[in-house]
Amino acid sequence: MTPEGEKEVDRIAEFVAAFNVSVLQISHSGKARAKQTARIMANHLKPSSGVKEMKGLNPNDDVTEIVKSLHPASNIMLVGHLPFLEKLVSYLITGTKDKTIIKFQYGGIVCLDKDSSNQFWHVKWALMPDMK
Numbered sequence: 001m002t003p004e005g006e007k008e009v010d011r012i013a014e015f016v017a018a019f020n021v022s023v024l025q026i027s028h029s030g031k032a033r034a035k036q037t038a039r040i041m042a043n044h045l046k047p048s049s050g051v052k053e054m055k056g057l058n059p060n061d062d063v064t065e066i067v068k069s070l071h072p073a074s075n076i077m078l079v080g081h082l083p084f085l086e087k088l089v090s091y092l093i094t095g096t097k098d099k100t101i102i103k104f105q106y107g108g109i110v111c112l113d114k115d116s117s118n119q120f121w122h123v124k125w126a127l128m129p130d131m132k
Contacts, residue, residue: 001036008129009040009107016109016127017044025049028079029057037107038079047077057081063088063097072114072121085110092121105129 023045028038030053042051056066057080085104087097092112094101102110108128112121
């Protein structure tokens with residue numbers, strides 16, 4: 001990650017921490033940029049279960065595999081890559097990974113929650129570095 005990228009992620013993490021966002025654990029892919037992002041986020045969000053590498057978060061991994069392990073009450077932050085994260089959000093909200101629901105920016109955060117009345121998730125909030 002470039003020094004500029006680190007500053008941007010740090011700025012986003014600091015902003016989110018100011019709103020007392022609770023994260024139990026930060027899981028990241030094994031790629032260097034995701035590890036760096038996860039560490040920066042952890043410095044501000046202080047996840048009680050720490051930062052851990054997780055398989056299945058690489059750019060072209062199958063989003064349906066990770067869905068089985070996601071539970072809204074666990075408050076896990078996933079740090080991954082595009083196009084994986086966009087497809088995951090689409091799949092959780094619509095049931096298909098082929099409909100773009102949100103366009104991520106590097107360092108952006110999308111918070112999802114699951115609707116208890118059905119099987120789908122919804123966007124609770126989103127924050128992108130470039131809000132222009």
